[in-house]
Amino acid sequence: MATTGLTGSTKTDLARVTETLEMIAPRWSAWVLMTLKAQPLRYTEVKQALPWLHDGQLHPRLSKLCDSGLVERNRYSSQHVTYGLTSRGTALIPVLRALRVWGDTYLEPGAFDPDGFTAHQQQVEDALVLLTPRHTTAILWALRVRDTASAKAVAAEAMPDYPLSAVYPPLDRLAADGLIEKEENTFTLSASGSGLAPVYTQLSAWAAGRPIAEARHHPVWAPAPGPAQYEGSSFATTRPEPATARRPAPSAPAARAQPVTWRSGEMFSDRIPARPVPTAAGPRR
Structure with missing residues (x-):
């Protein structure tokens, strides 16, 4: 990442957060992490839980997550290899939850794709798409x-x-996405941009190896403005069920617990009560 004019520890903090976003941004990474959340799984079981991913998509994603230190590959024999979250991967789950809460609060409702892309997973993916451009x-x-x-x-x-001149294209994109507001030649964060505080504070704590509980003391983004808070937030939108149900995964071997198969609203273990949809339009998808 290029150096920035932000000074001291803020510059280091920003570099860590940017690197973390780049680590989890490739498509389907968040899905793989959530699939491995409950327990380690064999490759075939991960594939059963994410049946729309081909080997050419899933295997590179698992390898990349292993290289990043978020997933570990344990080989017990030539016929018994499992993938599971490392301690760092497990600690990242609340960050994905914060991305989901932000998406539920500020993103416009989007269409479901034919493969049964459910609302919460889609929110995380779309949030990462907005936040990861250079x-x-x-x-x-x-x-x-x-x-x-x-x-x-x-x-x-x-x-x-x-x-x-290089600053204008990203400023224009951020304004089009609704993360900043422009008035003549001055710029400020929009409500959705300010609402990223819980996401950035938790990313910062995770990237520095600190407990997520310390996130609320972040020198730049805390105290977090807006309605979206940390774990236990009551803000979510009521979404329609997908028109096409997700294809069920094949049954897991009897000797093992059945792998996670995602259904609408099941990305995270907590149930999110309904709330009114914000009146102001959120960022474009």
Whole structure:
């Protein structure tokens, strides 16, 4: 990541958060992590739980997550290999929950795809798509620090190694996505941009190896504004059930617990009560 004008520990913190987002952003990574949340599984069992992924998609994703230290591969014999979350992978689950809560609160309802892509998983995927383009996090952090800033000031803080003209495309994209607001040549965080506080604070704590409970003391993003808080948030939207039910996974071997098979609303163990849908339009998908 390019150096930024943000100073001291904030710069290091930002680099860690950006690296973490890049680690979990590739499509289906969050699905794999949630599938392994309950227990280690054999490759065939992971494939049964995510039947729409071909070997050419699933195997590279598992390998990448192993390389990242989020998943571990245990080989007991040539015929018995399992994949399970490491302690770091397990500690990342609350971060995925924070992404889901933010998506439920601020993203517009989206269509379900034919494979039964359910609401909560889709929210996590869409949130990552919005947050992972280059310079996004640096710009959002710069606006969080400065409150209101010109394009020149944002560029100096978030993209000091680039010409001023380079800051306009990401600013325009963030404004189109609804994460920032533009008035003439000044920019500020929108409600949905400010609502990312729980996501960024928990990402920061995880990336630094600190307990998630310390997230609320983040020097830039705490105290978290807006309705979305940490675990136990009561904010979610009531979503329609998918028009096409998810294909059931084949039965697991009798000797093992049946692998997780995702259904609508089952991405996380906690039940989310209904809330009114926000009146203001959220970021585009």
